[in-house]
Amino acid sequence: MSRRRHENFRELLSKREGFTVSQVSFQNEVLEAHNYYRDLHCAPPLQLDNKLSRSAQIFAEELASKNQFYHSNTKGVGENLYMASGSNVDSLTGKLSSNQQISSSFSYANIAGDAPVTDWYNEIEQYDFDYPGFSGATGHFTQVVWKNSKNLGVGIAYTSEGDSVYVVAQYTPPGNYQDQFPDNVFPEGQC
Template identity: 25%
Template sequence: KFIEDCVRAHNVFRSKVNPQASNMFRMSWDAALAKTAKAWAKKCKFKHNIYLKMPGKVHPTFTPVGENIWTGTATIFSVDEALNDWFNEVSNYDFYTNRCTGMCGHYTQVVWAESYKVGCAVHFCNTVENFPGLFRAAHFVCDYGPAGNYPRKPYKTGRPCSGC
């Protein structure tokens, strides 16, 4: 169920981009990315995996690997809640200028057209390093291959899949 939820939520949000994407791949699960996400989530640190850019360290074929982290109260955590928070960063992003006001990197990674593999994990932490005042937390990590967030737009516009 967790795996299905992660893949479904990513694909649903990717299909909602406005303007529409012509080159958006359908995402599928990657066990190696999930293993990396789990190992990092278990560290209970509110920071990115330090090995994402090291060839062969976190995935046999993807270098670098993209990563999103959601940390919050365990009682409110769900895959949909986390993805919704990431996707809602769209309000800080202007597709036409490719500019961001505030935080939008989680959004752009979720909708990065060429990222077609995802692996996620959640770990429940009593406390999370670099996140003071939060206790009994859900620490949710998704890793992406290939990584997105290069200095260009996350996808090309047009009729869905006309550029696939």
């Protein structure tokens, strides 16, 4: 596909009201991974929220268009970010070889939705359940399992070169409130 058609496709997609089948599939994989880990920590399952997903998608597209990594200023949401880059985006997909192209038809089916969630969850190794609280080293983990969060929005976007992918997860109500960790972040299997 020509670069011009590729750019037009991305522009048209960003104006769509809904999500592509591949985007919905990816969102559901991210949701399933969240709910798997939340269940281990006695937190109720999250529900996908279309409005929140639209917000996350718009921000993922902004990050990808600038190829920069920073948090949004979206009020009233918790937010986890993930970025993978490289000639074949191996760290996220595990399936693309260096000679494959990421097409403008959005190859989200090739991306494992559990990859960013597992990366965030693995911060558990640094979390001290004896002294619960916020830490920059564990904030992604605590947001994933935060008991009072109910809704999840998921966005994903590639850079125009297709060599980096950005994933944005947004949560309501947000987590990581000081003094609320003991009531929202439980050790595995200890409800």
